[in-house]
Amino acid sequence: MVGTVAERFDVVVLGGGPGGYAAALYGAAAGLRIAMVEEARVGGTCLHRGCIPAKELLQTAEVLRTVRGAKEFGVDAGQPTVDLPTSQARKQQVVDRLTKGLESLLKGRKVTVVPGTGSIVDAAAHHVRVSDGSELIGDALILATGSLPRELPGIPFDGKQVLSSDHLLVLDEVPARTAIIGGGAIGCEFASYLADVGSEVTLLEAMPAILPGVDKQAADVVVRAFKKRGIKVLTGVAVEGVDREPQLAVRYLAGSASESVEVDTVVVSVGRRPRSEGIGLEGSGVEVDERGWVVVDEYQQTSVPGVFAVGDLVKGPALAHVGFAEAIVSIKTILGEDVVPVDHDKVPWGIYCHPEVAFSGLTEAAAVERGYDVVTSVHRFAGNSRAVIMGEPDGLVKIVAERDGPLLGVHIAGPWATELLAEGYLAVNWEATADDLGALIHPHPTLSELFGESALALTGRSLHG
Numbered sequence: 424m425v426g427t428v429a430e431r432f433d434v435v436v437l438g439g440g441p442g443g444y445a446a447a448l449y450g451a452a453a454g455l456r457i458a459m460v461e462e463a464r465v466g467g468t469c470l471h472r473g474c475i476p477a478k479e480l481l482q483t484a485e486v487l488r489t490v491r492g493a494k495e496f497g498v499d500a501g502q503p504t505v506d507l508p509t510s511q512a513r514k515q516q517v518v519d520r521l522t523k524g525l526e527s528l529l530k531g532r533k534v535t536v537v538p539g540t541g542s543i544v545d546a547a548a549h550h551v552r553v554s555d556g557s558e559l560i561g562d563a564l565i566l567a568t569g570s571l572p573r574e575l576p577g578i579p580f581d582g583k584q585v586l587s588s589d590h591l592l593v594l595d596e597v598p599a600r601t602a603i604i605g606g607g608a609i610g611c612e613f614a615s616y617l618a619d620v621g622s623e624v625t626l627l628e629a630m631p632a633i634l635p636g637v638d639k640q641a642a643d644v645v646v647r648a649f650k651k652r653g654i655k656v657l658t659g660v661a662v663e664g665v666d667r668e669p670q671l672a673v674r675y676l677a678g679s680a681s682e683s684v685e686v687d688t689v690v691v692s693v694g695r696r697p698r699s700e701g702i703g704l705e706g707s708g709v710e711v712d713e714r715g716w717v718v719v720d721e722y723q724q725t726s727v728p729g730v731f732a733v734g735d736l737v738k739g740p741a742l743a744h745v746g747f748a749e750a751i752v753s754i755k756t757i758l759g760e761d762v763v764p765v766d767h768d769k770v771p772w773g774i775y776c777h778p779e780v781a782f783s784g785l786t787e788a789a790a791v792e793r794g795y796d797v798v799t800s801v802h803r804f805a806g807n808s809r810a811v812i813m814g815e816p817d818g819l820v821k822i823v824a825e826r827d828g829p830l831l832g833v834h835i836a837g838p839w840a841t842e843l844l845a846e847g848y849l850a851v852n853w854e855a856t857a858d859d860l861g862a863l864i865h866p867h868p869t870l871s872e873l874f875g876e877s878a879l880a881l882t883g884r885s886l887h888g
Contacts, residue, residue: 428558429550429558429559429560430458430557430558430559430560431559431560431561431562432456432457432458432535432559432560432561432562433450433455433456433457433561433562433563433757434446434447434450434455434456434457434458434561434562434563434564434565434754434757435457435458435459435460435549435551435559435560435561435563435564435565436457436458436459436460436564436565436567437460437541437543437551437564437565437566437567437568437702438459438460438461438467438541438566438567438568438569438734438736439459439460439461439463439465439466439467439536439567440466440467440468440469440470440567440569440734440735440743440746441466441467441469441470441734441743441744441746441747441750442467442565442567442569442733442734442735442736442746442747442749442750443459443461443467443565443567443733443734443750444459444465444466444467444525444529445733445746445747445750445751446459446565446567446733446750446751446753446754447459447529447532447534448528448529448532448534449750449751449754450754450757451529451532451533451534452532453754453758455754455757455758456533456535457532457534457535458534458535458536458537458559458561459529459534459535459536459537460537460539460540460541460551460553460559461536461537461538462538462539462540462554464522464526465522465525465526465529465536466518466521466522466525467569468569468570468735469743469746470518470521470522470525471518471522472588472589472592473588473743474743475517475518475521476514476517476518476592477588477592477609477612477616477775478775479510479513479514479517479518480510480514480592480616481612481615481616481775481776481777483505483510483513483620484615484616484619484620484777485777487503487505487619487620488619488777490503491503492814495814496814505597505620505621507594507595507596507597507620508595511593511594511595514592537553537555537557537559538555539553539554539555539557540553540554540701541553541554541559541702542554542701542702542703543564543702543703543704543707543709544558544703545707546564546703546707546708546709546727546730547708547727547728548560549561549562549563549564549729549730551564551703562729562757563729563730563731563757564729564730564731565730565731565732565733565750565753566702566709566717566725566730566731566732566733566736567732567733567734567736567746567750568697568698568699568702568736569697569698569734569735569736570695570696570697570698570734570735570736570741571695571696571698572587572588572589572691572695572696573691573693573694573695573696574587574691575604575662575691575693577664578604578662578664578665578689578691580691584665584667584671584688584689585665585689585691586688586689586690586691587690587691588609588613588690588692591613591690597617597620597621597622598617598622598686598687598688599622599623599687600622600623600624600625600685600686600687600688601617601622601623601624601625601686601687601688601689601690602624602625602626602627602673602684602686602688602689602690603617603624603625603626603627603689603690603692604627604662604673604689604690604691604692604693605627605628605691605692605693605694606626606627606628606630606632606633606634606635606656606658607628607633607634607635607692607693607694608634608772608774608780609692610626610628610633610690610692611626611633611634611645611649611774611776612774612775612776613690613692614626614649614654614776615649615652615654615775615776615777616776618649618652618653618654619652619777622688623653624653624654624655625654625655625657625673625684625686626649626654626655626656626657627657627660627662627673627675627684628656628657628658628659628660629659629660629661629662630658630659631658631659632646632658633645633646633656633658634774634780636786637774637780637782637786637834638782638786638787638788638821638823638832638834639786639787639788640787640801640819640821640834640836641780641782641819641821641834641835641836642780642836644778644780644817644818644819644836644837645776645778645780645836647817648777648778648817652777657675657677659677659678660675660676660677660682661675661676662674662675663675663676663681665689666683670685671685671686671687671688671689672684672685672686673686673689694741695735695741696714696715697714697715697716697717697735697736697737698735698736699711699715699716699717699736700715704717707727708726708727709725709726709727709730709732710725710726712738714738716736716737716738717732717736717737718737718738719731719732719737721764721765722752722753722756722762722764723737723749723752723753723756724753724756729757731753731756731757733746733749733750733752733753734746734749734750737749739765739767740767740770740772742770742772744770744771745765745767745770748765748770749765752764752765766852768784768785769783769784769848769851769852770783771783771844771845771848773840773841773844774841775841778815778817778818778836778837778838778840779835779836779837779838779839779840779841780834780835780836780840781834781835781840781841781843781844781847782832782833782834782835782844782847783832783833783844783847783848783851783852784823784830784831784832784833784847784851785823785831785832786823786832786834787799787821787823787832789832790823790825790831790832795825795828795831796825796826797823797824797825797826797831798824798825798826798881799821799822799823799824800821800822800824800857800877800878800880800881801819801820801821801822801877802819802820802873802876802877802880802887803816803818803819803873804816804817804818804819804820804837804838804870804873805817806887807868807870807872807873808867808868808872809868809869809870809872810837810838810870810873812868813838815837815838817837818835818836818837818838818840819835819836819837819873820833820834820835820837820843820873820874820876820877821833821834821835821877822834822847822857822874822877822878822881824856824857824881828856829851829854829855829856830847830850830851830854830855830856830857830860830878831851832851833847833848833850833851833874835847835874837870838870839870843870843871843873843874846871846874847874850878857878857879857881857882858882860874860875860878860879861875861878861879861881861882863875863878
């Protein structure tokens with residue numbers, strides 16, 4: 424690649440996060456010649472500032488909880504403490520190891536990784552210019568530039584007192600008191616982690632309940648657990664601002680009353696915004712909506728033929744595995760193969776707070792709202808042998824189904840919920856019925872039995888429930 428002479432590829436990918444690198448790897452596996460532009464190390468938000476570092480820190484919290492509760496099992500481990508700098512060092516080791524693995528994969532599949540920031544020169548020609556001066560043209564172009572933490576108006580991040588998720592994930596000292604603004608998935612994960620490592624946590628959510636979009640019965644499991652753990656949950660509150668002097672405090676409206684909570688750190692966790700500015704979309708012909716998301720059809724194609732967009736850049740669940748799936752849809756469309764578009768209603772969700780939450784498909788309320796004749800089955804971990812053995816009896820498995828029809832949703836709250844969801848996700852996507860699932864055998868004693876029990880109960884007969 425010399426000077427401004429454009430090099431041609433089958434596909435040019437802008438961005439090396441989950442959506443981008445998945446497109447590169449999948450396309451290369453199909454024999455396509457791929458160039459991928461990435462301004463930092465490959466892996467994107469998920470690997471460096473999101474899923475992976477967050478879950479590593481949550482694993483630290485789980486180890487701490489386990490050691491604290493060891494005496495109940497006859498193991499006297501004393502009184503454990505957490506050393507955040509050591510935890511942070513291990514987190515970085517995990518990130519580095521996975522990044523090196525990804526770099527090796529890309530190299531092995533002969534993906535050309537171009538370091539720098541890319542910008543569209545001519546969308547119709549799939550022409551991109553990189554900040555190092557190189558130019559790339561593809562038979563197709565995939566946009567995968569990801570997202571950034573969303574700020575609240577009037578409450579800018581400063582990295583010291585008011586933190587984004589990026590800032591929180593590099594903390595090497597536990598704040599004595601923390602306010603978390605936003606009670607969605609990420610906010611609840613942060614609340615759970617900080618409470619475990621010793622911070623006094625207040626969680627503020629504008630909606631009537633935390634975990635909006637989660638089935639109410641599953642979300643209630645988390646609410647009860649948070650209350651037991653001393654996490655203060657305030658819902659239906661409107662945050663008005665943050666005072667930095669004389670004492671850091673969050674001001675909020677609860678009904679008509681103005682209240683405040685004094686803290687040492689504020690974490691703003693109100694979602695992410697698409698990183699669609701600065702990549703040459705203005706005047707390109709690629710349609711962008713009023714919130715900055717690139718508009719795509721069911722095959723991830725934008726308003727310009729041959730230009731695709733995937734991952735957090737498009738409207739939908741901001742999940743790495745959704746980016747993977749959308750990348751595959753894009754590449755298969757480019758190849759002219761049969762494609763099954765991503766059904767965002769059914770994608771699997773995992774929330775790694777304690778207790779964990781995982782779900783796929785419709786909540787009971789959403790299914791009723793859509794007009795289904797709904798039946799449900801709820802079984803609790805309190806009656807599950809493995810959960811009781813583990814000392815984790817709180818939680819449930821809930822199946823939402825159409826009467827005499829397929830499963831519409833599976834919702835799990837409790838131990839290892841994120842690992843248990845795969846079976847429910849497959850069942851929902853294959854439109855399995857309770858009769859289909861009731862005939863299947865689950866090993867005993869396992870946590871997975873609870874899904875089998877819930878499905879069996881929908882057939883009209885059950886064993887333990």
